[in-house]
Amino acid sequence: MRKEIFKVLVKRCFTSILVLFLLLTFLFILLRISPGDPSLKFISPELSPKLTALVKKSFSLEDSFLTQYKTFILNLSKGEFGISYTYRVPVVQVIKRTLPFTIIFSLVSFIIQISCGFLLSLKAVKRINGITDRIISKTSLAVYAIPSFVAGVFLIYIFSEKLNVLPSSGLCSFDTESYTTIQKLFDYAQHLILPLITLSLNGIAVFFKYLRDNLEEVYNKPFVEYLRANGFTEKDIVRKHIIPNAINPLISIAGVELGLLFGGALITEVIFALPGMGRLTVNAILSRDYPLVTGCTFVAGILVILTNLCADIIKAVLDKRIAKGILN
């Protein structure tokens, strides 16, 4: 059994890498067939023709398509993405600066989404179709329809403009050098409250909806009635029997959601001017920074694949009967 699962895992990793490779190739083709030349940005009319040719050559965008692709693949296999056109440093370094923020930010938001959705659905399911349930369900439907940029801008309006209690943008204040560590952490936290709310609102609604429906379904199953008849306390039934049964379908959704978050919470980052992967990617796209676009896509792809894989492994561990089917 274990050997089989290992085999399936290896196969899965292989196909994932193949998909990623296809994605990067697709991206490469898309970038190369698009009109415009990114090297023109670095050439001023005052440069001598010789120097112009030299600059153009350094981008090696004049080479034939296949040569470019060959170097691209060779560099990729060595783990090199080249030098970012805008930042003039290796792409890996640029990504290294932004990736930690994105990972922490997404993880915190993810935890908020899961825990809030979980708590709310437990509250709602206590009395199905009761007043709490109906209020939370209706609210969650409404919250789900709020676009994140509308929510974010309104949060800024209320908390930054009117009440003036929270900062409206950026990751930290200007004068953080003199702060002690605790003050710095407090400063970061203050700056991240509004972005986290903005990013998490929709996710909370999604998780709530799924969990509530699952919980309700399990609640109505005969075995719950049987347990109740046997004199188990309601608390025990919920904790030991209902939640484990209801949580399984949620894991794959959670995996996809986390993967999307790792790709970068673009809108939230734009509203609050945060230095995340989403904004880095889009800025790279807009400034035609080909190596950086490729690097960002690669990182996002790896993270998406990893999170989905993790979700499936967790699911397989929880329910060994379906292990092979899931991982395939």
Added chain:
Amino acid sequence: MLNKFKIRQLILVFAFILLLIRLNVFVNTFLMILLYAQLFITLPSFAYAQLNFPFIDIIASVALFVIIIIYLLTAGKRIKLFHRNIDFTSFVIVLLLSFFLFAPVITDKNPDFQKDLSVTKLLPPFSRVKVLHLKDDYINSDNIVDKFVRLKDYVIKKSFDESIIFIDSISTGDKLDYYQGGTAFPIANNKVIFKNNIPLITTRTFILGTDELGRDIFTRLIYGARISLFVGLGSVLISMLLGLFLGFFAGYSEGFVDTVLNRLTDMFLAFPVIFFIILVIALFGNSLPGVIVVLGFSGWMSLFKIVRSEVISIKNKDFFVSAQLIGLSNINLLLKETLPYIFIPVVVNLVFQYGNIILAEAALSYLGLGTGSSYPSWGSMIEAGQNYLSQAWWMILFPGLALFLALFAANSLGRKISSYFNPQLKT
């Protein structure tokens, strides 16, 4: 209280209110159409030169309006859909659809109309502005062309108007001075229309306020509904075609093509699609058709999954096999045998997809990558309002609300359809 009424009554009430408020527009449009018909016979080349989008737009709006009213009063009486009770969703949908269809009739301004910035910019909702009327240079003649041009200028709103001036106040005396933003401007007496020996001054109300360029937010909101719904419609159509054909193809043929397509869809579903959309738009330029195509191409994956799995499940059923054996072509197999079977899940998916695309279009416009500045869009309105957050909350509230309502309506319509066709399914 609201749900005692039927949808048919709601539409008729809307139509009645619209008719009351804009009676002059309707009457003048009819006159214009009559004159145009005359012109078309006498001066075909001139008539042909007058055809442009706003002209056709208003004629189509008025014609459609009349047709819908007549239909509802006669044949539409018996249609079941119009006899459903009103709820919030249907109310919003009727409202948005009427914005979409009758935009030039509902508002009396051009979405790009701007004039006298110092008076009109960043006005709060329900603010009234004084308007000074100037003499225009129309010739009062019975010539049919002059009459037509005059009517056309009255009915079709332009983005500029030389015959009015927005003012703060005006000095009374021998020499006329009007004030704009604290500065006095002299104006010759013979240019102004006088009524009872005082200059003719009316007021104009901006129901939802104005933006930073003095444009009416209400008008822009209504034209923005047009863009949103239009982009949604086009993209959903593309998604539907792609999803249906590829899904049918993959499910029907199985084997290598199926595997490849399935993997591709998985890839697209797992990655944040917004980056792909931005990449394509940034690289190949943003135009309205471009945005529609890209959004359409980014939304077919979920439909593909549904169609594929359904096709695989019905492929071995008797009716499908017998249809195959009779010799139906592949297209007929899809249209006549498969489509009726999978109609409901497809429709539900497309309605949800519609909501997603409206949201994606607004997000693109918010990022400045939408349909460009030539069309008012809810997303770009919000983006512009963000810079004036401390001064003008109305610039964000109303487009935000419109967007929220549209998304909410799309989502709950999707849920309603699926629960209508599968009553045992809990929603």
